Amino acid sequence: MALKMASFLFLLLLVISMLLLTVSVDGSSNTNKVYQPCADAKIQRSDGFTFGIAFSSKPSFFYNQNQSLQLSPCDRRLSLPSSNSQLALFRPKVDEISLLSINTSTFFPDNYGGYMVAFAGRKYAARSTPAFVANGTYIVTSFTLVLEFQKGRLQNLYWKRDGCASCKGKSNFVCLNKQDCAIKVSSCKGRGGLVDCSIGIQLAFSGTDKHLSVLNSWYEVENLRQYSLYGLYSNLRDSLTGEYNKFF
Numbered sequence: 001m002a003l004k005m006a007s008f009l010f011l012l013l014l015v016i017s018m019l020l021l022t023v024s025v026d027g028s029s030n031t032n033k034v035y036q037p038c039a040d041a042k043i044q045r046s047d048g049f050t051f052g053i054a055f056s057s058k059p060s061f062f063y064n065q066n067q068s069l070q071l072s073p074c075d076r077r078l079s080l081p082s083s084n085s086q087l088a089l090f091r092p093k094v095d096e097i098s099l100l101s102i103n104t105s106t107f108f109p110d111n112y113g114g115y116m117v118a119f120a121g122r123k124y125a126a127r128s129t130p131a132f133v134a135n136g137t138y139i140v141t142s143f144t145l146v147l148e149f150q151k152g153r154l155q156n157l158y159w160k161r162d163g164c165a166s167c168k169g170k171s172n173f174v175c176l177n178k179q180d181c182a183i184k185v186s187s188c189k190g191r192g193g194l195v196d197c198s199i200g201i202q203l204a205f206s207g208t209d210k211h212l213s214v215l216n217s218w219y220e221v222e223n224l225r226q227y228s229l230y231g232l233y234s235n236l237r238d239s240l241t242g243e244y245n246k247f248f
């Protein structure tokens, strides 16, 4: 109970800090009045765009036993709210590269099934595939999420993987399933180790907005990837890359 409450407060704080961040970065022109993740929005560049990330077990994102039919977390048939799950909301600015951070000092994803799905929309519902985040042994701390729009409507959300290129040669990372760089949970703060295992999610936008302007932050991420975007976020640098370099 206490844990649930703590997680809820944490997520609330996360949403608030994200909103503050958006406000402070962007004094200008938001035309998107849709603030709920389970509603349909049509965006233009410079708008804010709300989406959610749900944490739960992999089977809980599917409607049927054999896991062939994945539904949006907004779909009531999944009954995610009554299962062991957590929800984080974000509102990044469209076509800006953002690094979302989920602080795992009080929120352990492996306590909530260990998988996450990014989602938005209702009639035009889009959801990513479930991505492995953590189990009792490993945690993946770095993700790239692409939001693909057509004429301003979200069409697709997908995890972009680099086949473990970013952790090649770093001995304390393990490459899981040839796609995710993971570290041992026992290295994490609060779990017996020293590393801040907060989760970083790099966002990129692709496709077109409602005026058919091309969203191209994706191309910037492609080009920047080799330098690791974490270096651009000075407040996170110490807690993410810095820690890795220090301890590994």
Ligand SMILES: *[C@@H]1O[C@H](CO)[C@@H](O)[C@H](O)[C@H]1NC(C)=O
Pocket: 064, 065, 066, 067, 068
């Ligand atoms: C999975 O279940 C659905 C019905 O829920 C069925 O139509 C489909 O053929 C099954 N797929 C496999 C691979 O068993």
Ligand SMILES: *[C@@H]1O[C@H](CO)[C@@H](O)[C@H](O)[C@H]1NC(C)=O
Pocket: 101, 103, 104, 105, 196, 198, 236, 239, 240
């Ligand atoms: C996570 O929260 C803890 C405790 O509030 C803080 O010390 C740490 O710096 C935070 N990590 C990140 C990446 O913000």
Ligand SMILES: *[C@@H]1O[C@H](CO)[C@@H](O)[C@H](O)[C@H]1NC(C)=O
Pocket: 135, 136, 137, 138, 176
């Ligand atoms: C965690 O996942 C890894 C990779 O899939 C697997 O090898 C390991 O056995 C899992 N550990 C637990 C405790 O489930």
